[in-house]
Amino acid sequence: MPMITSPPLLTLSLLLAGSFIALGPGHAYGQQVESARLMRDLSVLAHDSMQGRAPGTPQSAKARAFVIEQLAAAGARPIGDSFEYPFETPRASGVNVVARIAGKQPDAPAIVLTAHYDHEGVRGGIVYNGADDNASGVVAALAIARALRAEPLDHPLVIAFVDAEEAGMVGSRALVGAFPIPLSSVGLNVNLDMVARTEGTLWAAGAHHTPALRPVLESVAARPPVRLRLGHDSAGAPEGADWTRSSDHAPFHAAGIPFVYFGVEDHEDYHRPTDDTERVSPDEFLASVQTILAALHALDAALPSLREPTL
Template sequence: MRFYKIFTTLSFVALLSSCAAVNYSYDGKVFKDAYSSIKSEELKENLYVIAADDMEGRDTGSPGQKRAADYIINFYKNLNISHPPEMSSYLQTVPADYMNKKSRRGETFNDSANILAFIKGREKPEEIVVISAHYDHVGTKNGVVYNGADDDGSGTVAVMEIAEAFKQAEKEGHGPKRSILFLHVTGEEHGLFGSSYYADNPIFPLKNTVADLNIDMIGRDDADNRGQNYVYVIGSEMLSSDLKKINETANAKTNQLILNYKYDDPNDPQRLYYRSDHYNFAKKGIPVAFFFDGIHEDYHKPTDDPEKINYVLLQKRAQLVFATAWELANRKDRIVVDKKQ
């Protein structure tokens, strides 16, 4: 009996020591394995489906958008990443009435849906890090399909790959300390409808939402940065003095992209801080960072096709978002909200 107690105690101590030895830093094997799982060829494979002609430009509430949603959901199912337990499926319906009331151009819409996938945190599951992208585009005009490979097929597949990376770490016994919500929103092109609806009808209390990392166009370059390894980062210090520092450290420890803050100003003439889905989180006092490649020559044109994507650069940018999310999810303390809009 005494030997059994000693053995049990030693086993328990060994178990604790093993858990304590897990290195969640950027130099640790856990992070490196997950980070390396984000691959350009997998991003390309998924984007050629999301931005294919048979998706018909993924207009809000269209059959093509629903086919894209089915593909995204099946991706998560195959990875064994479920929807939030508070939901009965991956879909959060965004009613037509909600969008029609917000329509700025007199447009009318069919019901559409946000897609929510979820990995529960190990230590602080009630705290949520959101990684978002819109999966809609502008549809078909005069019989011509606007495929929206960069806008925002690139963000869509990046979120999918980032989810796979977090899932790999979880399968190895090192899931995130905080929960991660992978949020694919609808209706961005017509007025940020999906993110607005989620912010008005959150699945998790917004007070528990740590940050939103929003990805909208990260597969191309613009004329000012042609051929460079860069990404625009917008809004990362608007509400939190922590978030910009975390993102810059993540970048320095990984691919060392050029972080361009040209548009990181609410008074910029392009007003990009207000023009993507992160803004509906920022309005609620949630720290945000918006990752963006700039306005290029195929923006909102039928020539925004998957063969024009720089998949190596797309991989590097997706890895940066993952590295930033990794720190947000695994650091000891939740980031501060110490600034106001």
């Protein structure tokens, strides 16, 4: 299919019109997020040919090449010479992918959007595709990168696709330990890990540690494409498990950086070879990405008022 289907003049006038639309508080972000594109990207990363994206494998490199190509096409740029940040530790080695998207205020603190791209690889001859865990978070972040071209944030955005999460957040620990920009200029981490299979409910964790996040996230929850619930971020919380240290937001939290983690409850295919694209509902996934995009815009607007974590 050709890339441009409308006459050039019409395309140009639509682009110009788009850039002059004022986005009021009732504006619904994410109208340009395409369900078919989400599912296509998901089926690429969670395909058997990616062999479960285990760190250090040729298939991991293939997944990485795909996300770098998509990032570049979305207008994201490397921070230094390369998108790739290799790391080696006794526990695991791998390669993080880091890119930046300029904000309207170039000197403002950055928001760091993280999603791990690794999964369990092949075990006993069976491929663990990890469609929800965490091809979904990577695909969501790529869709967000594309959406920001039309509706940029005020703050600079750093997008980090981290490796070796399944080995114990090794990639995100390495990233935070040698972050490409000063950590003092990072205002917030937004982490996506398992965001497709909401069954109607997407969780946002982190407000327990940074109470100023609560009204911001509640403002998004008030008009949801999915039901956004706050919690899973303190010991003994009524909603069950505390997810404070369960994914790549943990090293940011340990460094004193406020975080919001978006994710779903563990489901029957969690860490099973049946975590496949076919089990993802396109409508649920689309609604989840739209909700996260709306939340990112709300967090961007509120970032100057967020304080250091208190708990």
